[in-house]
Amino acid sequence: MRASLIQIAVDPDEPVNSRRRRAASLVREQRERHGADLVVLPELWPTGAFAYTSFVDEAEPLEGPTYEVMAEAAAGAGVWLHAGSIVERDPEGPLYNTSLVFSPDGELVRAYRKIHRFGFDTGEAVLMGAGEELVTVRAADLTFGLGTCYDLRFPELFRGLVDAGAQAFLVPAGWPARRRDHWTLLTRARAVENQAYVLACGTAGTHAGMEQAGHSIVVDPWGEVLAEAGPAEEVLTVELDPARVAKTREQFPALKDRRLR
Numbered sequence: 001m002r003a004s005l006i007q008i009a010v011d012p013d014e015p016v017n018s019r020r021r022r023a024a025s026l027v028r029e030q031r032e033r034h035g036a037d038l039v040v041l042p043e044l045w046p047t048g049a050f051a052y053t054s055f056v057d058e059a060e061p062l063e064g065p066t067y068e069v070m071a072e073a074a075a076g077a078g079v080w081l082h083a084g085s086i087v088e089r090d091p092e093g094p095l096y097n098t099s100l101v102f103s104p105d106g107e108l109v110r111a112y113r114k115i116h117r118f119g120f121d122t123g124e125a126v127l128m129g130a131g132e133e134l135v136t137v138r139a140a141d142l143t144f145g146l147g148t149c150y151d152l153r154f155p156e157l158f159r160g161l162v163d164a165g166a167q168a169f170l171v172p173a174g175w176p177a178r179r180r181d182h183w184t185l186l187t188r189a190r191a192v193e194n195q196a197y198v199l200a201c202g203t204a205g206t207h208a209g210m211e212q213a214g215h216s217i218v219v220d221p222w223g224e225v226l227a228e229a230g231p232a233e234e235v236l237t238v239e240l241d242p243a244r245v246a247k248t249r250e251q252f253p254a255l256k257d258r259r260l261r
């Protein structure tokens with residue numbers, strides 16, 4: 001299967017609706033020009049991951065404006081779409097950092113609420129609720145486990161996703177440029193230790209004073225970097241093969257040697 005990662009720039013001068021339309025047209029373009037089966041967008045690209053002060057105003061219901069535009073984009077292009085994440089306003093509860101995955105007919109197949117909230121005792125950690133559910137999704141011929149940005153620092157989440165059948169991980173992010181070395185290290189580590197693909201899609205640009213790392217990355221189950229973006233808006237397209245996961249796990253069966261569960 002072919003996957004495209006859209007490292008969209010979050011420019012605070014661009015109205016959110018214009019960014020939504022631009023994202024939708026980039027999704028269609030990945031299908032039309034590159035034959036993508038799966039398209040991935042980054043974390044909180046409508047608002048910006050560090051725009052904490054606007055979270056309350058910009059929050060939207062699960063089936064709000066981003067959902068509508070993205071459902072239509074997935075159906076129009078006929079692709080699997082991980083539409084990145086939004087600030088979700090749960091009518092019964094707090095805000096959540098929620099990722100949306102659509103099928104090629106525009107159905108929302110899974111939503112994942114970020115489990116590890118970033119900010120210690122500020123930002124997401126105080127403004128948002130923590131997700132509690134591990135989420136996997138079968139798209140085309142691979143099972144994907146979902147994580148979001150800061151989740152990358154918690155290997156037990158990814159191991160749990162492997163136990164639930166994941167062969168690849170989709171990780172939307174808004175990673176700061178100042179910790180880019182951690183981003184590269186952690187994405188490769190999660191791939192090597194789990195013998196799984198990692199598709200990590202970040203934002204570009206600077207918002208709320210935080211320069212974004214960009215450098216979206218796709219790592220194969222042996223830890224090799226298949227593609228890596230620069231810091232600016234860019235799209236990566238890669239081929240994924242379930243046989244590569246099976247072969248790595250068969251030829252170097254470290255996952256079978258686990259002793260602690």
Ligand SMILES: O=C(O)CCC(=O)C(=O)O
Pocket residue numbers: 049117118148149150151153174175176179182
């Ligand atoms: O863990 C990090 O260094 C960055 C995490 C982050 O920016 C986020 O989760 O939004």
